[in-house]
Amino acid sequence: MSVDFYGQGQFPPMAFHSEGHQDSMGIALFFALMEKLTTSEFGLVVLDDVVMSVDIEHRKNFCRLLKSFFPERQFIITTHDNVWAKNLINEGVVERKNSIEFLYWNVEEGPVTVVGQDVWNTSRTKAKMDLHGASAFFRREMECHFENICDKLHARIRYNNIHKWDYGQYMSAAYKELQNLIKKAKQQAHVFNQTETINQLDLLESTLKARITTATAENWVTNVLIHHNPDYEISKPEFLAAVDAMEQFCQCFECSKCHTAISTIYAGENPVALMCKCGSYAYPLKQ
Ligand SMILES: [Zn+2]
Numbered sequence: 001m002s003v004d005f006y007g008q009g010q011f012p013p014m015a016f017h018s019e020g021h022q023d024s025m026g027i028a029l030f031f032a033l034m035e036k037l038t039t040s041e042f043g044l045v046v047l048d049d050v051v052m053s054v055d056i057e058h059r060k061n062f063c064r065l066l067k068s069f070f071p072e073r074q075f076i077i078t079t080h081d082n083v084w085a086k087n088l089i090n091e092g093v094v095e096r097k098n099s100i101e102f103l104y105w106n107v108e109e110g111p112v113t114v115v116g117q118d119v120w121n122t123s124r125t126k127a128k129m130d131l132h133g134a135s136a137f138f139r140r141e142m143e144c145h146f147e148n149i150c151d152k153l154h155a156r157i158r159y160n161n162i163h164k165w166d167y168g169q170y171m172s173a174a175y176k177e178l179q180n181l182i183k184k185a186k187q188q189a190h191v192f193n194q195t196e197t198i199n200q201l202d203l204l205e206s207t208l209k210a211r212i213t214t215a216t217a218e219n220w221v222t223n224v225l226i227h228h229n230p231d232y233e234i235s236k237p238e239f240l241a242a243v244d245a246m247e248q249f250c251q252c253f254e255c256s257k258c259h260t261a262i263s264t265i266y267a268g269e270n271p272v273a274l275m276c277k278c279g280s281y282a283y284p285l286k287q
Pocket residue numbers: 255256257258259260276277278279280281
C-alpha cells in the first residue's frame with residue numbers, strides 16, 4: 001500500500017507521514033471497509049478513542065467529516081480525552097443531551113455517570129463525592145473554557161515562548177477583550193444614534209463588570225482555584241458558590257438564545273462585528 005505525499009510521489013504510509021496522519025489513514029480505511037462490508041440496515045458504529053494522536057485542527061475536521069459524510073449512521077464515540085469530547089459537542093456532532101460522562105465506578109454500584117450535563121452541573125455533582133477532585137476538574141475546565149473564549153474573541157494575551165497560559169491569564173484576557181469590544185460597539189451605535197442598542201450595550205457592560213467582581217474580587221475561592229493554591233481548604237458551600245458566580249460570569253460571553261460563545265469577526269486586522277451563531281447577538285464594530 002502506498003500514499004501520496006504533497007504530490008512528490010507514492011510512498012509507504014510509514015515513510016513520511018506522522019503518527020497522527022497514519023491514525024487518520026487508519027480511520028479512512030476503517031470507514032471504507034465499513035461501507036464495503038456492512039449492509040444499509042446496519043447503522044451503528046463504535047469508535048473507541050480513535051483520535052489520540054491527531055492534533056486539534058484535524059480533529060475538528062474529523063468532526064465535520066462524520067457529520068457530513070455519514071448522516072445516516074449512528075456513532076458511539078468513547079474517549080478519555082475531555083477536550084475531544086467537548087469538540088464533538090461544540091462542533092454539533094454530538095448533542096449535549098447525548099453526551100455521557102463516566103465519573104467513576106466500583107464493584108457494588110457499577111459506573112456512576114452524568115448525562116448531557118455541562119461543566120457547572122458536573123462540577124456540582126462531583127463536589128458531592130470528592131471536593132478536591134471537583135476543584136481540580138473545575139479549574140481545568142475553566143482554563144479550557146476561557147482559552148476557547150480567547151480564541152473566539154481573538155483576545156490579547158501576554159506572549160511567552162513556552163506557549164503556556166493559565167486559567168487566570170485566559171480569563172482576564174477574555175474579560176478585557178469583551179470589555180473593549182463592547183466599548184467599540186457602543187462608539188459605533190453612537191455614530192448612528194441607536195439609542196436602543198446603546199442601552200443594550202450599557203447593560204451588557206455593567207453586567208460584565210458586576211459579574212467579574214462577584215466571581216473574583218469578592219470570591220477568594222475563585223482566586224484559590226485560579227492560582228491553584230492547595231494549602232487553602234475550601235468548603236463545599238464555598239466551592240458551590242464559586243461555581244455559581246463563575247457560571248453567571250461565563251454567561252456574559254454567550255448568546256442568551258443559542259448559548260454559543262460570541263465571536264469577533266475580523267476583516268484583515270480590524271474587528272468588524274461581534275456575533276453569535278444564531279445571529280440574535282450581533283453588534284457591528286465598524287461601518
Ligand atoms: Zn445566538
